[in-house]
Structures are given as C-alpha cells and as structure tokens.
Amino acid sequence: MAKTEERVKRSRRPTIRDVSQLAGVSRMTVSRVISDPDLVLPATRQKVASAIADLGYVPDRAAGSLASRKTGFIALMLPTLTNANFAAVAHGLTEVLREANYQLLIAYTEYDMAEEERQLRNLLARRPEAIVLTGATHSNAASKLLLSADVPILEIADLPSRPIGHVIGFSNQEVGRTAARYLIDKGFTRIGAVGATVEGEVLDHRGEERMRGFEDELRYAGLPTDAVVRHGKAPLSYDHGAAAIGVLLDKAPDCEAVFAVSDLSAVGVLMECQRRGISVPDQLSVIGFGDFEIGRIINPPLTTIHVDFNGLGQRTGKTIVELLKRGVSSETGRVDVGLSIIERKSVKT
Amino acid sequence: MAKTEERVKRSRRPTIRDVSQLAGVSRMTVSRVISDPDLVLPATRQKVASAIADLGYVPDRAAGSLASRKTGFIALMLPTLTNANFAAVAHGLTEVLREANYQLLIAYTEYDMAEEERQLRNLLARRPEAIVLTGATHSNAASKLLLSADVPILEIADLPSRPIGHVIGFSNQEVGRTAARYLIDKGFTRIGAVGATVEGEVLDHRGEERMRGFEDELRYAGLPTDAVVRHGKAPLSYDHGAAAIGVLLDKAPDCEAVFAVSDLSAVGVLMECQRRGISVPDQLSVIGFGDFEIGRIINPPLTTIHVDFNGLGQRTGKTIVELLKRGVSSETGRVDVGLSIIERKSVKT
DNA sequence: CGCCCTCATGTTAACGGTCCCATAGATTTG
DNA sequence: CAAATCTATGGGACCGTTAACATGAGGGCG
Missing domain, CATH: 1.10.260.40 (lambda repressor-like DNA-binding domains)
Known part of the structure; x- marks a missing residue:
C-alpha cells in the first residue's frame, strides 16, 4: 500500500x-x-x-534537453537592445529560427567587456546549440570559453581579420572609408567626424572601427584629421550628436562636412544645427550610418550608409539552421553583406 | 575492463x-x-x-533545473522589440533580474494574438518561474494556459479591469483622456487623433485604448470625434504619422490640434507638416505619447505624455524577485505607475 | 568522559524526458 | 508458405544535476 x-x-x-x-x-x-x-x-x-x-x-523542455542533448536554444549577444538596428538583427534572426523551432536567448552587454564575459558564462550554462556574437572583440577568457563550447560560433555585423567562427557581416572600417571617400569626392576639404570616446572598459569597438577607417581615408587623401571628435560614450544617441557637434565646431568652426558614426548622432547634429541656425546642407553637410527610419523622415532627409540588418539576421538564422541540420562542420564561412550609400539631402552636391 | x-x-x-x-x-x-x-x-x-x-x-542548467525544479527563467512577452519603450522595459527588467541571477526569455508577438498563443506554449515548456505580459488582452486558450502554469503572472503597461495576475502599469484610456483634456483646456475645439486600425488578428489593443479614452473625453466635452482617424496597422512608426495626418487633413482641414497615439506617429506628423508648410504649433498643435527621445530633440520639441517604462521594467523585476523569494503568494497586487504631461513646444499656448 | 551539537562531506534517489533496442503482428517476397 | 522486412509500440537505461538524509570527525560542557 x-x-x-x-x-x-x-x-x-x-x-x-x-x-x-x-x-x-x-x-x-x-x-x-x-x-x-x-x-x-x-x-x-x-x-x-x-x-x-x-x-x-x-x-518540459529541460528534461527533454537533458535526454536528447538538444536544447533548442540559440544564444545571441548584443551590445544593447535599445538600438533599432540590433533589434532588427534579433528580429530577422527570430523570424527564421521560429520556423525551425529554436528559441533565442538574448543577452546584452552594454558595450562592457567584463559584462560580456559574465553573460557568456550564463548563456553557456544553458547549452545553446549555436552562439551569435555582435562584433569581433572579446576578452581572452571569453574567447577560450567560446572555443571550448564546441558549437557553431557566428560573429556578425563585423568582418574580423582573425575570426573565431563563421562571419556574416560587413567591414566597419570600410564604412568609415566609404563615408570619407564620398565626402572627399564631393570636393570637401575641411572634413570632420563625431563618435564615442574609447577609454575604459565600456566602449563601442565597431563604432571606433568606423572612425578609424574614416581617419585613414582622410590621411590617405592628405587631409587633416583634427576635426575628428571623440566625445561621450556608447550607446550613441540623439543627444550625443547634438553635444558632439558643439565640440567639433568649437575646434573647427570652418568644418564643411561631417560624418557621424551613427544616424542617431547624425540626427542630433541636424537638430542642433537647426537650433544654431546652421543650414544643412548649405553650410554643413552631414552623412550618417545605419539608415535608421528617422533619417528618412527628417528634414532634410539624411544621407547615410545603409546595411541590411534585418537581412543580416535572417541570413544568420539560415546559416545556423543549415549548420545544425548537417551536423558539425568546422569550415568557417565568411560572408560580406556589403553596404551602400543612400543619397538624400543632407550633403551638398 | x-x-x-x-x-x-x-x-x-x-x-x-x-x-x-x-x-x-x-x-x-x-x-x-x-x-x-x-x-x-x-x-x-x-x-x-x-x-x-x-x-x-x-x-548544465538544464540538468540543474530538472533536479531543483527551478529554471531561473523569467518569460517576457512583448508585442515587438523594435520599439524603444518596450526595449526600455526589457532593459529595466534585466537590470534587476541579472542581480538575482535570473535569465530573461523574450518572445514577441508582432501584435498577433495567434502568435501570442504559440509563443506562450513555447515559453511554458521552458518552465519560467514567472511570466510577464504586456497588455491585458489574451485569447481564451492563452488565459487557460497561463492560469494552469501555476507561477506568478504579471501584466504590465496596462491596467486591466479583470486582471489574471499582478498588475504594474498605467491606464491607456487615461492617457487618451489626459491628452484630450489638455487640448480642450487649451481652448481647442476642432480636435483630431491618429492611431492604427483595429481590424483583423493583428492589432494594438493598448493603442486602441488610448484612442477610446481620447474619443470619450471629446464626447464628454460635447466635441465631435470625426477627426479621430484610424489608419494603417501596428507597429506604428514615423511613416504612419506622415500618412495618417494626410488622411486626417483631407477629412478635417480645419483641425487645430491632434493627438498621436505614439510619439513615433507624432514625429511623422511634425515632419509631414514641415513638408506641407503647415506651421507647428501655430497652425496645428500636436501631442504624442511615450516620450521617445526623438521628441526632445526635434524642432519644435514635442509635447507628449510620459510614462517611465524603464522604471516600470525595474519595478516589475523587483516584484518578481520579491514574489519568488517569499514563495507563492496569490494575492494580486495592482500598481499604477501613473503618467505625466511633458509640455514642450508643439502645442500652442 | 560520555553526550550532544555543529560542521563538512558523502550517499542515494529522484527530476521528466528520449535513445536504443526488443517485440509482436502485419505485409512482402522468392 | 516460410523467411525476410516493415510497422507500431513498449521497456529500461541514462542524460547531469540537486534535495534530503546519513555519516563521521571534532568541540564544548556538565
């Protein structure tokens, strides 16, 4: 009994x-x-x-996972969720993974490398079947953890020279170079840029890459780089642009054209110019990056560099599904999704 | 051997x-x-x-979860991630839950109720220790699933009359009423609004509540509601506002003031007005909802209704931690985080 | 000095599924 | 028509961890 x-x-x-x-x-x-x-x-x-x-x-999937050794989790590590483009990546990724019955595990780091490591450890304990990382700069400990995880690793939204896994992205340096070339070709000679500072643990590697590419190209053309301003810290936003353009104009009042590492900053620049009575593009030309929706709607519409982030997410999803279907494959692919200039009205022609 | x-x-x-x-x-x-x-x-x-x-x-947390019957997962269901305010909720929530070592499981529904149910089933299979839902309208099947889940349920960003769990939010109807009262008090009599349509499976309940509250208050004041326009579908965005204000002005060219159910739409309205040479606020006053960052930066700065979404997320997180610490408690709390008007320059005084 | 506590560690049995192989009946095949 | 194959289902071990209880060594105390 x-x-x-x-x-x-x-x-x-x-x-x-x-x-x-x-x-x-x-x-x-x-x-x-x-x-x-x-x-x-x-x-x-x-x-x-x-x-x-x-x-x-x-x-109960926990029990199922244990028995089948398949969790159905895909890990995604982002700098922040409060950025439409990263959200778009998550979105595209989900669309594809939903079909294949995978669940996204999202972690974000606030651009902080120590936090990245902590988050990574948490994610790994959930035994994701693949790991997606934004950007290609990781701490040593993080890299070691990743390597020993023995699941596909995908580095996206960047094009690292020494990748540790599959790469689906674009070159942030090339973004900077393209912006610079575009402005130089338009005949500007007094050219600046606004981005975030690079001090401390909290920093935006990808943004900094864009800044470097931009500076390189200016130098290559024999132009000065003193109007390239690093101000405030990531995540960048409208306020950042408004503040940074102030700093820039103090330093280089004769500046004719400026590149903002993010459209968010670019919009801030535009608005601050309106306030100061500086006419865009007549007195100052502005080019951004990211092709955020606001840039299309604002006056003047923002010239910017476009990357298909949603598509990037989808593509990443498809790659993962493919990879997991046909078992472990350690050949690491490398896909450059490219970028394009969207010419609107914020640069003088 | x-x-x-x-x-x-x-x-x-x-x-x-x-x-x-x-x-x-x-x-x-x-x-x-x-x-x-x-x-x-x-x-x-x-x-x-x-x-x-x-x-x-x-x-391996899957094994640990199985043995300890604690997964460390908190489920969060959002309409979409591509909305700064929802992202802010997720953000605030994470901040708090990180400390207590919980992992957020995010799902989003694209404002689609069928999808909500599917997602919910997926989430439940992961045995979350609490479930956070945005908005209070769920299908019958979804409600049943939720009830039988036997974990705390938190409904946020709304103030349902018949809640199925804890409530931390604000009244979307009150948002609409507040906006209407504000415009009425300013002396406007020809007042309109722009929001999304309500047909089909895909719809924004919370936005619609704001519209209703707005209409109610107009009626209460004896004003006509014919300039309240429902156009396009959720998620709302800049383009929505630009398109919707066109529809509204066709219908009611004499409209003096307009409420947009989202700042995103409101910004679209502002920009479209700039393009059409309609001066805001001299010819048309605009009030939005959500206090998105862009509203502060735009010209003229947008008058709007503010809700502290990040704080709402934090508060939700704290409630969850509290709830889980002291075991099951079925008394359902109800917290109204309130709202406030941010007066800027888009409404004529 | 025996007794009872406390503290640090070990033993055992779950937790809730799925993998792998076995089995019995139905169906094909030479 | 016996043997081989296929189909639908079942039995038991096992996945990696932790809850609950057991154990044994040391310490304080009357």
Missing part, C-alpha cells in the same frame, strides 16, 4: 507519465506523438492528443 | 562528475562550491575551483 498509489500528491504539473497512463499507452508513444506524430497510428495519436488536452500537459 | 574505464569517450563536455574526480571530492561538494561556497571548507573549495578551471567546466 505504498509506492504505486501515491497519486495523493496534490496537483503537480502533469508529466508525460500521467498522459501515458490516461491514454493507456507507453511514455514513449506520447513522446512520439509530440515530436514526430507520423510514427504513431492515427487512432493512438488521437487518444494521446485528447489525454494531453484533458490534462493541459505541456512538455 | 568495461564499465569503469570508458574514459575513452573522446572529449565530451566535462560534467560535475569529472570535476569531482579530479578534485577528489563527491559531486555534491562540487555542486555546493558552485551554488553556495560558504558551505565548503576553504581548502576544499580551492581544490574544486582549480579542478573547475582546469577542465573548463560549465555547469
């Missing part, structure tokens, strides 16, 4: 065992109805399905 | 067993070093710690 009849336990969540008993089949059959119904006779399937419905059974 | 000595298995991930053998202690001791180090003698702790480091051991 012990063992068997302790159904007295008041209302825990139903398990697969409860379902199997109610349906009069084995646990394994229930499991099959859930994960691959075609293996089960329609009549049996029906019995099981109604037992599931009656009990309100919801399978 | 069987059983014991099959360490030949080439390099699976190390388990707690490997660590315990290397450190010469039991598995339980390793477990304690990880989850509550104070229970273990410093010397032992040290041995274990270095075994962990040597092997690069990372615990």
Whole structure:
C-alpha cells in the first residue's frame, strides 16, 4: 500500500507519465506523438492528443534537453537592445529560427567587456546549440570559453581579420572609408567626424572601427584629421550628436562636412544645427550610418550608409539552421553583406 | 575492463562528475562550491575551483533545473522589440533580474494574438518561474494556459479591469483622456487623433485604448470625434504619422490640434507638416505619447505624455524577485505607475 | 568522559524526458 | 508458405544535476 498509489500528491504539473497512463499507452508513444506524430497510428495519436488536452500537459523542455542533448536554444549577444538596428538583427534572426523551432536567448552587454564575459558564462550554462556574437572583440577568457563550447560560433555585423567562427557581416572600417571617400569626392576639404570616446572598459569597438577607417581615408587623401571628435560614450544617441557637434565646431568652426558614426548622432547634429541656425546642407553637410527610419523622415532627409540588418539576421538564422541540420562542420564561412550609400539631402552636391 | 574505464569517450563536455574526480571530492561538494561556497571548507573549495578551471567546466542548467525544479527563467512577452519603450522595459527588467541571477526569455508577438498563443506554449515548456505580459488582452486558450502554469503572472503597461495576475502599469484610456483634456483646456475645439486600425488578428489593443479614452473625453466635452482617424496597422512608426495626418487633413482641414497615439506617429506628423508648410504649433498643435527621445530633440520639441517604462521594467523585476523569494503568494497586487504631461513646444499656448 | 551539537562531506534517489533496442503482428517476397 | 522486412509500440537505461538524509570527525560542557 505504498509506492504505486501515491497519486495523493496534490496537483503537480502533469508529466508525460500521467498522459501515458490516461491514454493507456507507453511514455514513449506520447513522446512520439509530440515530436514526430507520423510514427504513431492515427487512432493512438488521437487518444494521446485528447489525454494531453484533458490534462493541459505541456512538455518540459529541460528534461527533454537533458535526454536528447538538444536544447533548442540559440544564444545571441548584443551590445544593447535599445538600438533599432540590433533589434532588427534579433528580429530577422527570430523570424527564421521560429520556423525551425529554436528559441533565442538574448543577452546584452552594454558595450562592457567584463559584462560580456559574465553573460557568456550564463548563456553557456544553458547549452545553446549555436552562439551569435555582435562584433569581433572579446576578452581572452571569453574567447577560450567560446572555443571550448564546441558549437557553431557566428560573429556578425563585423568582418574580423582573425575570426573565431563563421562571419556574416560587413567591414566597419570600410564604412568609415566609404563615408570619407564620398565626402572627399564631393570636393570637401575641411572634413570632420563625431563618435564615442574609447577609454575604459565600456566602449563601442565597431563604432571606433568606423572612425578609424574614416581617419585613414582622410590621411590617405592628405587631409587633416583634427576635426575628428571623440566625445561621450556608447550607446550613441540623439543627444550625443547634438553635444558632439558643439565640440567639433568649437575646434573647427570652418568644418564643411561631417560624418557621424551613427544616424542617431547624425540626427542630433541636424537638430542642433537647426537650433544654431546652421543650414544643412548649405553650410554643413552631414552623412550618417545605419539608415535608421528617422533619417528618412527628417528634414532634410539624411544621407547615410545603409546595411541590411534585418537581412543580416535572417541570413544568420539560415546559416545556423543549415549548420545544425548537417551536423558539425568546422569550415568557417565568411560572408560580406556589403553596404551602400543612400543619397538624400543632407550633403551638398 | 568495461564499465569503469570508458574514459575513452573522446572529449565530451566535462560534467560535475569529472570535476569531482579530479578534485577528489563527491559531486555534491562540487555542486555546493558552485551554488553556495560558504558551505565548503576553504581548502576544499580551492581544490574544486582549480579542478573547475582546469577542465573548463560549465555547469548544465538544464540538468540543474530538472533536479531543483527551478529554471531561473523569467518569460517576457512583448508585442515587438523594435520599439524603444518596450526595449526600455526589457532593459529595466534585466537590470534587476541579472542581480538575482535570473535569465530573461523574450518572445514577441508582432501584435498577433495567434502568435501570442504559440509563443506562450513555447515559453511554458521552458518552465519560467514567472511570466510577464504586456497588455491585458489574451485569447481564451492563452488565459487557460497561463492560469494552469501555476507561477506568478504579471501584466504590465496596462491596467486591466479583470486582471489574471499582478498588475504594474498605467491606464491607456487615461492617457487618451489626459491628452484630450489638455487640448480642450487649451481652448481647442476642432480636435483630431491618429492611431492604427483595429481590424483583423493583428492589432494594438493598448493603442486602441488610448484612442477610446481620447474619443470619450471629446464626447464628454460635447466635441465631435470625426477627426479621430484610424489608419494603417501596428507597429506604428514615423511613416504612419506622415500618412495618417494626410488622411486626417483631407477629412478635417480645419483641425487645430491632434493627438498621436505614439510619439513615433507624432514625429511623422511634425515632419509631414514641415513638408506641407503647415506651421507647428501655430497652425496645428500636436501631442504624442511615450516620450521617445526623438521628441526632445526635434524642432519644435514635442509635447507628449510620459510614462517611465524603464522604471516600470525595474519595478516589475523587483516584484518578481520579491514574489519568488517569499514563495507563492496569490494575492494580486495592482500598481499604477501613473503618467505625466511633458509640455514642450508643439502645442500652442 | 560520555553526550550532544555543529560542521563538512558523502550517499542515494529522484527530476521528466528520449535513445536504443526488443517485440509482436502485419505485409512482402522468392 | 516460410523467411525476410516493415510497422507500431513498449521497456529500461541514462542524460547531469540537486534535495534530503546519513555519516563521521571534532568541540564544548556538565
């Protein structure tokens, strides 16, 4: 009178065992109805399905993960969620992964490398089947953790020279260079830029790459780089641009054209110029990066460098699905999704 | 020569067993070093710690969850991630939950109720210890699932009349009413609004509540509601506002003041007005909702209704931590975080 | 000096699924 | 028509961890 009849336990969540008993089949059959119904006779399937419905059974993926060694998690590490382009990446990624029944595990680092490491450790404990990282700069410890994780690693939104996994991205340096070339070709000679500072633990590597590319190209053209201003810290936003352009104009009042490492900053620049009565593009030309929606709507519409972030997310998702379908493949792909200039009205022609 | 000595298995991930053998202690001791180090003698702790480091051991939370019946997951369901205010909620929530070592599981529905149900089922299979929902309108099946989940449910960013769990939010109707009252008090009599349509499965309940509150207040004041325009579908954005104000002005060219259910739309309205040479606020006053950063930076700065979304997220996080600490408590709290008008320059005084 | 505590650690049995193999009946095949 | 193959289902071990209880060594105390 012990063992068997302790159904007295008041209302825990139903398990697969409860379902199997109610349906009069084995646990394994229930499991099959859930994960691959075609293996089960329609009549049996029906019995099981109604037992599931009656009990309100919801399978426990933690138990399933443990047994099958597949968690269905994909880890995504972002600098921040409060940036439309990163959100777009997450969005595109989800779209694709949803279909394949993967669940995204999102962590964000606030551009802080120590935090990245902590977050990574947390994520790894969940045994993701693939790991997606934004940007290519990681601490040593982080790299070691990643390497020993033994799952596909995807580095996106960058084009690192020494990647540790698959790469799907674009060159942030090239973004900077393209912006510079564009302005130089328009005939400007007094050219500046605004970005974030690079001190401390909290920094925006990808933005800094864009700044460097920009400076390189100015130098290459024999132009001065003294109007390239690093001000405030990531994440960049409208206020950043408004403040930074002030600093820039103090330093170089004769500046004719400016590159902002983010459209958000660029919009801040535009608004500050309106306030100061500086006409864009007549007195100052502005080019941004990111092609945020606001740039299209603002007056004057913002000339910017576009990258298809949503598509980048989708592409990453497809790669992951592909990779996981055909087992481990350690050949590391490298995809450059490229970039394009969107010419609008904020640069004088 | 069987059983014991099959360490030949080439390099699976190390388990707690490997660590315990290397450190010469039991598995339980390793477990304690990880989850509550104070229970273990410093010397032992040290041995274990270095075994962990040597092997690069990372615990498997799926196994841990199964055994301890605690997953450390908190589920968050949002309409979309591409909205700064929802992102801010996620942000505030994470800040708090990080400390307490919970991992956020984010799902988004694209304002689609069928999708909400699917997502909910996925989330539930992960056994979250609490579930956070935005908005208070759910399908019947979803409500049933939620109720039987037997974990705290928090409904946020709304103030439902018949809540199914804890509520931390504000009244979206009150937002609409407040906006209307503000414009009425300013002496306007020809007042309109722009929001999204309400047809089909995909809709923005919370936005619609704001519209209703607005209409109610107009009616209460004896004013016509024919300039309240529902156009396009959620998620709202800049383009929405630009398009919707066109529709509104066709219908009611004499409109003096307009409420946009989202700042994003409001900014679109402002920009479209600039393009059409309509002076804001001289010819048309505009008030928005959400206090998005862009509204502060734009010219003229946007008058809007502010809700502290980041704080709302934090508060939600704290409530969850509190709730989980002191075991199940089924008393359902109700917190109104309130709202405030931010007067800037887009409404004529 | 025996007794009882406390503290550090070990032992055992779950947790809720799925993998792998076995089995019995139905169906094909030479 | 016996053997081989296929189909639908079942049985048991196992995934990696922790809860709960057991154990044994040391310390304080009357």
